[in-house]
Amino acid sequence: MNSLFNARPCWPLPALPALFALWLTACSTPLPQVPATVQVPAASPTAVAASSTIPVQPEGPSGWSQKPGWAAQRFAVAAAHPLAADAGYEMLRAGGSALDAAIATQLVLTLVEPQSSGIAGGAFLMHWDGRQVVALDGRETAPAAADERLFLKPDGQTMNYVQAVVGGRSVGTPGLLRMLEQAHVKYGKLPWARLFEPAIRLSENGFELGSRMHQMLSGDPQIKRDPQAAKYFFDAAGAPLPVGTLLRNPALAEVLRKVAKGGSEAFMRGPVAADIVRRVRGHASNPGLLSEADMAGYSPKWREPMCSDWRETWRVCGFPPPSSGHLAVMQMLGMTAQQSAAQSLDAGLPSAAWLNRYAQAANLAFADRAQFVADPDFVAAPGGDWASLLAPDYLRQRAALIGPRSSGVAKPGQPGLLKTAYAPQAAQPEYGTSHISVVDAEGRAVSMTTTVESVFGSRIMSDGGTGLVGGFLLNNQLTDFALNPRDAAGQPVANRLEPGKRPRSSMAPTLVFDRRDGRLLMSLGSPGGAAIIHYVAKMLIATHDWEMNVQEAISLPNFGAFNGPTLLEPNLFPAGTAAGLRALGHEVVERDLTSGSQAIMRRPAKDGGGWLGGADPRREGVVRGD
Template structure:
């Protein structure tokens, strides 16, 4: 087993050799990739005995590894990882965004909701123009209008009070040190900086991430972030209050509200009043052997992924892989199940503090009798576009949400030597969020990026008849998410079997479902399950990862009526599975992650 630093050096060498490529041009009917592709680097998978940490960047993984090695808990390690990701993977997550955390302490499952909220001054017309028409997506994203009240810092502090072992301030030291000393710009960060059309519009970001000629900082450039170092030191010393009140909060509010072209509505009261929620996880029996646990609304991740897997169960036995790949029959059934599940998602799923569950219980969408009824709609040919079902005995009072882009995100999976484990998915939404780099009032170069999480709400709040969309903007509301942090348990013994999750916008649901199928349907290890090509449907075209499926498979799907779109599906999966010897971790070859442990 490589020690942490040797593994880190190995990971960085692999990344330096990665060939970067631009994202494919997508058809008008294909949802845009959540983040651009930056190449494919084969990962070996990592076996450990006592503990393991999987994160999206080797430097972040190393920070978590050192915390675990020093006797810290899984939760301690997650805080260290998140702070480093704020620095080294700023496009995907950070202290300017939110997160969902699923935590297991060996006896009890806890679900911490650190999702962003809409400002008190927001209303359902937030993303409509003067004529009442929805804004273009990038019109809404860039600037202050899209920024939600960040939740990650306060949520992590609340979780640390329950499950932390090491002092709060100690967990910020790896990120502070890296911010002061600098870190090498990775191939992925360089590629996304080059591809982004809007980040240069922010003067602070243009000066920090780009050279004088407008080109992105080169791979390997040592980037220091003195503003973030000072900000993290303040939060380490004073807790989350240092972020949500005082100079740091004032700097955020000023940047959002005073944006020259697209001001937002966050106030100091919004920040001071933010509270994370502790919710009840949803656990679903699957294949009679596995208890799959995930996040309830406002996340749509668990319900939608388990609807898909439940519909597959109800419609027939799982087809084996053909030459190591999912075949036509499986892809047809999976895509049809996806259409049915995403139709329900668009109809029903939103913040439970604002929207009632169908039938009075979110589990109505996963009830075997309901899934059996829906699975009967899967025929030999594609249905094209599915309609939502009626899972509960109550009138449907909401309109389905029209399709719109979804982005974002990073995932962390950790198991510690004491039997604690977590899955945390964390985000600022689109790559580089609202494109606002905030120095926290320090006046120093650098800082952290603000989220554009409010664009996860429906832009069109009502349908043509005036019926409201469940996921419309309302004051204080949390936007619907696809984040799907997942813990898997043996249904009989209750023993933890795996921690899984991914970034990827609305396709997060497919990426986690694919990994579950790989592990427990096709008997693959975590790395091979992650390596499988991506696939799915958002109730539109059948999506296949570009260059990963034979032409014969594509043509066979088309013959069944599928509109097939071969496109980049840039997942960022992390998975840790139990083995007889301990643990085995996998990280997505499509991104920079590695696994470390002892």
């Protein structure tokens, strides 16, 4: 495995035999085969409390809706909500580019999936123009007035997570619109204002409130405490509006009109920015430090994508730091490279023997992640190059620590000659996102993961100074920094908060290419906090090593480890899998792992060519295309 590639990607698509059918017929606990939404039982509270190294779920489960996979010949868009996918499809049919479709999709997600992403959040975007992959960083930044003690109480103790998140303290400078605007200048085909039409239309005319948003509102006691959000999402008695309610958002429609006409400046300066800052700094119980100067001064960053050869045929391109996604995914794939497909599956599902090695590799990768990864504009890479974490010799050294039984909690390695001066970051919650994948008729592609961080972000809704009902939710991205910036000895954490810094992320938008001829093979990604890393790794392993199509790969049961217990999605593995892992020394916790993966994969000629799109049965996503 080569560690890093800055050259133009060049890579073959494996055959796709009927492993999935074997799984469905042979597995003792197959995927639910029902068209309706089915509740997947959660793990017991006792099991989840077994270790503090189990990440909190970004968004809870809202059932299982079987997805068929969608074939398309010329273009396709995969998104987390049907109305958002429809908006992207409308742009593709109008002759728009993949980037145009992604922008229109994102704007509708602000309306229909506000708990996950929106125009007051951030995103990482991977773009392929047919010749070159680029990475554009629209991650939020820390306000100029903030410092590493932002989430420490007067006595020096760390705030609990809810104290930190809810209110203005956690709001970072939003970067999404500035980033999308810069990308549109280079890669857009349709006029900027045209891309706003579906979201404005839906905001004005209304959309039916879905069961997933209703369930998120019902389960969150904080969102209704914001007066603007309470007027929009709840009835006079304080109950969430019922499923099927026609939800209109005139405030968002007016803000979108301003940005459609005036560009991102209409959001980052003037009345919209002033209203955002007023609500952040004037929050009744937890004011923040965001300023109008922070808003006006935000700038996205064009970063060098990380492209890594994997197996004999694929080149996997992902986002560099401040994302930890690509590094952790490729570390895990590199450390498990010797596992054969024949030894990996038991009745079509990952076997206990395979999961034993995978979980140990994950623990090693997450130990390195906690030690090293942060904003590269503030923190030096180990050995002076992030490629050191993927160097073949280093991965062989780390893989040698994987034994026949669980090796327990892993320690970070030393990929460079000099030992790092930073302390490892303690485990803390990471939250939700949304993902968009697009391929267009001219072969361009987008993979974009986008977020407001926690469910409903900071639980602050801005009307953009319009005085109308509704609006958009503000992010809580600053809680992706280390809440406790130093260890007991006073040694700093790499991912501590500093003015203007971007917090570390797990987002892993990914593009896959054929190494031999340079063809694009796949656009993929997922929400899920730290578990994004596992969801993306699962899709790559299942499509390549296990020769599944992309929908089969997404629908596989989820699994993971975060340098602690090994997690399995409940009721989807045979009982013998957990027992086998426990026999190998693993602490096994069965709990919900609510991914929201979206992906589009090139179909082989024997299957009709074109593309196959997949969406996660655990959420509302769909694929649209021709």
